[in-house]
Amino acid sequence: MKKNRRLLIIISVVFLLLIVFMYIPSLQAQLIKYSFDHNKEVFTETKVVSRTEFLEIVHHQRKLAQRLESSKKYALVAEEVREGLDKAFHAFYVIDEHLNYELLTVEYPITKYKDQEYTIEFMSGKVTISKVKAKNGDWIDYDEDD
Numbered sequence: 254m255k256k257n258r259r260l261l262i263i264i265s266v267v268f269l270l271l272i273v274f275m276y277i278p279s280l281q282a283q284l285i286k287y288s289f290d291h292n293k294e295v296f297t298e299t300k301v302v303s304r305t306e307f308l309e310i311v312h313h314q315r316k317l318a319q320r321l322e323s324s325k326k327y328a329l330v331a332e333e334v335r336e337g338l339d340k341a342f343h344a345f346y347v348i349d350e351h352l353n354y355e356l357l358t359v360e361y362p363i364t365k366y367k368d369q370e371y372t373i374e375f376m377s378g379k380v381t382i383s384k385v386k387a388k389n390g391d392w393i394d395y396d397e398d399d
Contacts, residue, residue, distance in 0.1 A: 278325035
């Protein structure tokens with residue numbers, strides 16, 4: 254009877270350890286995100302960019318999202334980077350639809366996370382296009398409803 258009880262306790266402990274080890278990456282990601290949230294800085298950036306420059310910004314954010322997604326440690330931050338990227342695609346489509354726009358004035362929130370290892374900076378909200386410069390040189394107020 255004692256042998257069965259001891260075996261049951263050993264199996265239970267091994268089972269609990271397996272569960273704990275299985276959740277370590279998730280717990281680590283939660284701790285990293287918690288640490289980042291305490292060192293979070295959000296500000297708005299306004300830039301005049303060409304079509305190519307904006308596409309480079311979006312491409313850089315896509316690469317950042319991919320790099321963070323491949324790391325279990327930064328998985329929760331990767332989700333936030335990916336959400337910001339999704340919001341940036343609206344402006345990307347506007348640029349893609351209007352090839353006659355030479356430059357755009359865009360405004361978007363930037364989130365900056367900092368810890369001992371990394372500083373991660375990314376677009377974190379809606380990209381607003383306020384003005385566009387047509388190929389004829391005229392700056393035009395941009396209205397999304399048009």
